[in-house]
Amino acid sequence: MEQNKDIKALLILSFLFLLFKIISIYFSKLGLHGDEAQYWVWSNNVAMGYFSKPPLIAYVINFFTSIFGEAIYTLKYISVIFYLGTSFLVYVLSRMVFNERIAVLSGLTFFLLPGVSFSSFIISTDVLLLFFWTLSLYLFLKNNNMPSILLSFILGVSLGFGFLAKYAMLYFFLCSCIYIIFDRSFSKIFFKNIKYNLFTFIVFLLIISPNIFWNISNGWITFLHTYDNASLNKISLNYINFFEFLFAQIFIFGPIIFVFFLLYLKKFISFEGRILFFSCYSVPILIIIIIESFLVRAHGNWAAVSYVGLTILMVFFLENHKFKIILFNNLFSLFVGFLLFFLIVGDYKIRVFEQLRGYNSFSNSVLEESKNNNIQNIVVEDRMVYSLLSYYLRNNNLNFYTPKASSNIVSNHFQIKNGLPDNFSKNFIYIGLDSHLDYLKTDYEKKLINKVDINKVKKNVNIQKFEIN
Incomplete structure (x- = not known):
């Protein structure tokens, strides 16, 4: 009993x-x-x-x-x-x-x-x-x-x-x-x-x-x-x-x-x-x-x-x-x-939760730069950042792409469906390493427009503007 x-x-x-x-x-x-x-x-x-x-x-x-x-x-x-x-x-x-x-x-x-x-x-x-x-x-x-x-x-x-x-x-x-x-x-x-x-x-x-x-x-x-x-x-x-x-x-x-x-x-x-x-x-x-x-x-x-x-x-x-x-x-x-x-x-503020912080604020920073520069195309190298920006900015009519040279092996699903083509010819905002865009045939002028600490894990993230020359 x-x-x-x-x-x-x-x-x-x-x-x-x-x-x-x-x-x-x-x-x-x-x-x-x-x-x-x-x-x-x-x-x-x-x-x-x-x-x-x-x-x-x-x-x-x-x-x-x-x-x-x-x-x-x-x-x-x-x-x-x-x-x-x-x-x-x-x-x-x-x-x-x-x-x-x-x-x-x-x-x-x-x-x-x-x-x-x-x-x-x-x-x-x-x-x-x-x-x-x-x-x-x-x-x-x-x-x-x-x-x-x-x-x-x-x-x-x-x-x-x-x-x-x-x-x-x-x-x-x-x-x-x-x-x-x-x-x-x-x-x-x-x-x-x-x-x-x-x-x-x-x-x-x-x-x-x-x-x-x-x-x-x-x-x-x-x-x-x-x-x-x-x-x-x-x-x-x-x-x-x-x-x-x-x-x-x-x-x-x-x-x-x-x-x-x-x-x-x-x-x-x-x-x-x-x-x-x-x-x-x-x-x-x-x-x-x-x-x-x-x-x-x-x-x-x-x-x-x-x-x-x-x-x-x-x-x-x-x-x-x-x-x-x-x-x-x-x-x-x-x-x-x-x-x-x-x-x-x-x-x-526990470290195990750090990766869940900061992306809403970071997304707002990207959105602000998008509006200020009148650019609707966002190119993101990292699949995690790509996904989080896509979620937090889902109601803002933006186009998301990720770098993908035709000669490279596919490393995530977005490269299959949303890979940035080598002949892309529109202005875009870029978050990632410049070397991943070396395959582009279009001549762009790049400019650093913001640098953001997303959280304690992901710091000094560059937001760049790529404009066609």
């Missing part, structure tokens, strides 16, 4: 935290990150694919902004909504496999993870990936226990949307193969339902096919970027990258649950059906990313999809005999979450 009261209290505190999160985002003076602004720009130019990411993030932003407007808080709320949905799916999945009590604790624990709290303030592809990963786990189990054409179709759509969120969704197929190999009883069920599973795979292929065709027509550009981002061509032992990845996991999970995860590692190696299922959909991914962190590099979020299975299993292992550990862990996570959003709404 006492433990049930603790769970109810935790539910109430979590609801209050959700309200505080919503209020903090609404009143926060922090701006967008360059990547977030880039996704917004993409959402205004809907396509089957983009240079660095699959297209779902752009579709989702386009859907929300067409209904609720383009304010920063509207964009940020997308993450809050999807994390709520993912937490609910963690609850539903856990209830199907275990019981109501473990389900409630699993959903709460996932929702309160420090990494989830931090990511709730960021528009990212991981937010969508985690939602469709968790939904696919639930549907995969349900469809093989109670197969139907409808469930098979929905599962195929979910897998396809997960892939269109982030290519890391392909881990799902690797993990499924491992699970089918090691769980013989499930293997029999899977092959008994093979026609349903094949139908799911066909639906998946149909959903992702437009993006595949887009990649083919653009030289597999997104896949090549993903490969380059993984730095698989620069293999060498690097212990620093490993420890950076390790510390990132401590932050994402929180130190308490992370310590018990290390203590309970042996429990993950089990052929008991329920444990094996979640282990197969988390441990292999973690192993792959750990190896990658040793050999090349790995960002903390690269193992994101493993967090669902790991969280559920840790709650299962601790719930019976170490309930207070779960309770204390979640209270600590609540404290971290409240502190984080207190800092967000309080506009405290």
Whole structure:
């Protein structure tokens, strides 16, 4: 009874935290990150694919902004909504496999993870990936226990949307193969339902096919970027990258649950059906990313999809005999979450938030120079600055370009759609290094018209005027 009261209290505190999160985002003076602004720009130019990411993030932003407007808080709320949905799916999945009590604790624990709290303030592809990963786990189990054409179709759509969120969704197929190999009883069920599973795979292929065709027509550009981002061509032992990845996991999970995860590692190696299922959909991914962190590099979020299975299993292992550990862990996570959003709404001068400051003011400086010099063409070298200026100056009828010599390799999506041609023959305002414009054939006279410190990270940014001689 006492433990049930603790769970109810935790539910109430979590609801209050959700309200505080919503209020903090609404009143926060922090701006967008360059990547977030880039996704917004993409959402205004809907396509089957983009240079660095699959297209779902752009579709989702386009859907929300067409209904609720383009304010920063509207964009940020997308993450809050999807994390709520993912937490609910963690609850539903856990209830199907275990019981109501473990389900409630699993959903709460996932929702309160420090990494989830931090990511709730960021528009990212991981937010969508985690939602469709968790939904696919639930549907995969349900469809093989109670197969139907409808469930098979929905599962195929979910897998396809997960892939269109982030290519890391392909881990799902690797993990499924491992699970089918090691769980013989499930293997029999899977092959008994093979026609349903094949139908799911066909639906998946149909959903992702437009993006595949887009990649083919653009030289597999997104896949090549993903490969380059993984730095698989620069293999060498690097212990620093490993420890950076390790510390990132401590932050994402929180130190308490992370310590018990290390203590309970042996429990993950089990052929008991329920444990094996979640282990197969988390441990292999973690192993792959750990190896990658040793050999090349790995960002903390690269193992994101493993967090669902790991969280559920840790709650299962601790719930019976170490309930207070779960309770204390979640209270600590609540404290971290409240502190984080207190800092967000309080506009405290913390370095981690510096990249979110100053761009609104900088955009006004660029707009002022544009009006003073009667120039509507803005050329920006850096994709982050390009994206942020495009967002903050979205209502001012300006034309944005980025340098792109025809002989150079494409380095971002704007060079595909908004590259400055070598025969461009209009006056423009330029933000960037002069050397990136050496390819222009038109004779221009350049003049420095302003120098701005955007924030403590990006200083002495030149705003130049290029006039035709």
